[in-house]
Amino acid sequence: MPQHIEAQYQEILNEYVKKQTEQNLYVGQNFSRQLILENISPEEVISMHKAAIGELYSDLPDVVWHSFDFLIEMMINYGLALQERQSLLKRQEELKVEMDLAANVQETLLKTKLPSLDGLDIGLLSIPAKKMNGDYIYFVSDYDGYAGVAVADVIGKGLPAALCMSMIKFGMDSLNSSHALPKDVLGVINRIVEKSVDDSMFVSMFYANYDAGAARLTYGSAGHEPAILYRAGSGEFSELEAKGLLLGVSPAAVYEEHSVILEKGDMVIMMTDGVTEGRTEEGFIERDVIYKLIEQKKTEPAQAIVQHVYDELERMQNAELQDDFTLVVYKKG
């Protein structure tokens, strides 16, 4: 125990004993924070107290001194608990650094490149609610007029979900073709996920393949939120439904696929449930709200549309999105 601390304590204590003012108490409170910073244990504080009282009032009865000795013994375990807490805090700090590193690795590993196709304008926004994103977007493009897109949501969070995503990515890479059909892609990934992950982790995934030459979008869904189709001609919205079980539940699952031909100005809006499951104080954000937001910006580039939807939904939820948010817009130019 540094001597200056002991001297300071004695002085502060003496002031308080003489006059029990708020001010004197406040000085003591501040001093206790300094003691914590200096790693002074509770039992040391009591020893210090005993020594200070001894100097100030040497004629106190023995019973007082014995009681301090007893109190010091009582406090030793508190001191140990404090030490443990400090080492946990340090460990937590280290884990945080590791998580940051892992999040960076995930970002690099899962990077995807927006395809560039004639007559197709793509907007994309994916914002994680926490450090690790449980949503996953992957584009497959061979520069031959086809572009595949996978929008996936891993149910289960954190590190295991991130590892699961890498598995999806490598599954997609193994198919290695932008021509691959949704039912085949979903079937392959389903078998990979079913074999490899534990019982409480599943993936929902929407897969679409766009053929720019024919302006045809072929899509399939594995238990994913239906994509939205906007028809510029009629100004109407509809859901692109496709039956299919979540990935990883049953190896026997089979997946449907359907096609739509896109006309000029038509849009396909793909998303995760972080977009549709938003809640405000009044209740859930209904799909109509999302339709309205898209309509407000329908003449703008795809990226401006996704940004607008995000900004508005975030505003409605007081800037507190509970879930990862991913939105992709394919707009036929």
Added chain:
Amino acid sequence: MNIQVNLTENDNKLKGDIHGEIDAHTAPVLREKLEAYQAKEGLNAELDLSGVDYMDSTGLGVFVAFYKSINAKGGHLKLTGLSSRLKRLFDITGLGDIMDIEAAVGKGGN
């Protein structure tokens, strides 16, 4: 952050009802309670979800895990009292086709 899970088992029949919200915060509570029964052979479980106001995909994960484990042991899981919102969640995910679920009467389950 509130959930209430009441489970009673009698003669390998598990009856239960769940109230509140099932999301990332509360799902671990539900999972822990259900896990106590999932190793039983031929368990017949029926859970009433009519008191569930909200469920997200984490909650869905808990039921699927429970469904998978008791199915693997020759048991059966039935979920009843699903609100239209919950029913939609099961339908979208394709789980409505493989799991035994029943919409709440008068809650617009169709």
